[in-house]
Every structure is written in structure tokens, then in C-alpha cells.
Amino acid sequence: MDISRHPVALVTGGSRGIGAAAALALAERGYDVAITYRNKTARANEVAGEIAKLGIRSLAIQGDITLQADRERIFAELGAWSGRLDTLILNASGGLERDLLATEPDYPMHINRDAQIALVDAALPFMPAGSSIVFVTSHWAHLYGQIVDIPVYAPVAASKHAGEQALRARQKELADRGIRLIVVTGDLVEGTITPKLLDRAMPGLAAYRRNMVGQLPTAGDMGEAIAAAVTDNALASGSTIVVGGSLESLPRPE
Secondary structure, eight states, X not given: OOOOSSOEEEETTTTSHHHXXXXXXXXXXXXXXXXXXXXXXXXXXXXXXXXXXXXXXXXXXXXXXXXXXXXXXXXXXXHHHTSOOSEEEEOOOOOOOHHHHHHOTTHHHIIIIIHHHHHHHHHGGGOOTTOEEEEXXXXXXXXXXXXXXXXXXXXXXXXXXXXXXXXXXXXXXXXXXXXXXXXXXXXXXXXXXXXXXXXXXXXXXXXXXXXXXXXXXXXXXXXXXXXXXXXXXXXXXXXXEEESSOGGGSOOOO
16 A cells, blocks of 8 residues: 555546546646546546656546446555545546447436445545545536426436435535535536537537627636635535536526
8 A cells, every 4th residue: 555645536537528637637736646437548547647747646447437346446446556535526427328328228317326425435434534525517417407407418417416415415424524525516618528419419509608608618627626626625515616607697497
């Protein structure tokens, strides 16, 4: 076991997009960073290499967070690598994958709620008092049931909302351990896969949001917001950080 002098972060889905940006932003703030990825080994190793260039330890761990055996292996590798975890970034999500939905209709709930809770359960034995858990979500998921849905995204929004609520229900338990829960919610994020998929189903959606709120956030903006929240010791548990357009800018049902 290698015990580092640096704080340690685990970022799920850290091989691209918001996860990769958050991993790099944390590394720039002095965190040793482990990332998980499902199947893009070369891309994950590239992110880990960028972290290592900063003089920070990095680790890329392959695994499907919806599978118990993979979760157990992820934390076994993490434990052997560091022995502790100061920050857990729950970034990996899904629910728009046609191949998975064809065989597993409940996949959105499995990955966006059940797997998130299971990851927290697996992480808690490694997390000392003063640690943080960050749940990364979208405005449409954070406000699910209060705003007009994007039909193709509704199963993802519903399941991510359920995941957030399940985590918030455990906030006292986490607080008793000295662990903060922070939620970071983002607008459509430029350059990531989700707005591309949504724009195919609803052409003009991204342009509509740009017209509504101006410039949309990038993955880098989200990563910086996540890292800033983690390192802001004054930020109370249960806080919600909004990135991009305000929540009030989203249309409500008539």
C-alpha cells in the first residue's frame, strides 16, 4: 500500500468530458487522482498521463460501475494504491445507450441511482472525516418533475433525480461520519456527448439554450466548478452548485 502525502480523489467516468476535466482540475490542486472507465483504455491512460505530467500520482481503473464484481475490484485496486479516499466524484452516468436499453430497459435506474448508492457504500470505509462526495447531474435531472421534460432524456433525468434524492436521504449518515455531500448541476455542456445525442433527437435544442442563457458551459467549466466545490471548506453539506444557465431559466409546465 502506497500512502501519499496528497489528498486522494476518485472520479468515475474520468476518461472523457466532465470526468476528465474534473480529474485534471483536482490534480492541479494537488490531489492524487484515480479515474474509472468502462471500455476506453487508451483514452483513460491518456488522461492518467496528463495527470502524471503535473507530478501527481494517477491511476486508471477499468470497470462497469453497475456490476458488483467490478465495483469490488475498483475499490480493491484503489485500496492497494492509496489506502484512503478524500473525495469521491460521482460523475459516470448513462441511459441513452440504445444497445443497453434494448436488453435492459431499467438500465438508466441501475446506473444513475443504484450504482451511485453502491459506489458510496463501497467508498465509505476508505473515507476519513473531512472527505467530500460530489454528485454530478444536469439541470433537467435536478429539477425533474418541476420543468418541461426533454422526452428522449426523460428516463435519464428521472433516474439521475432519483439518484440525487437517494444520496440526499443519507446526508445525516454522511454528516455523522464528517463527510460532505455536494451536488453540481450543469446546463447543456458544450463538446460532450449528451447534448450531441439530444440535438439529434431534438434539432435546435442547443441553439435554443444558447439563445436563452448565452454561452453554454464547457466540460472544463464543469471540472473547475467540481474541483472548486471540493476545495471550498466553507461550502456546507447539501449545497447545490449551478453551472451554466440559471435554474429559473428552464421552462415550467403551464
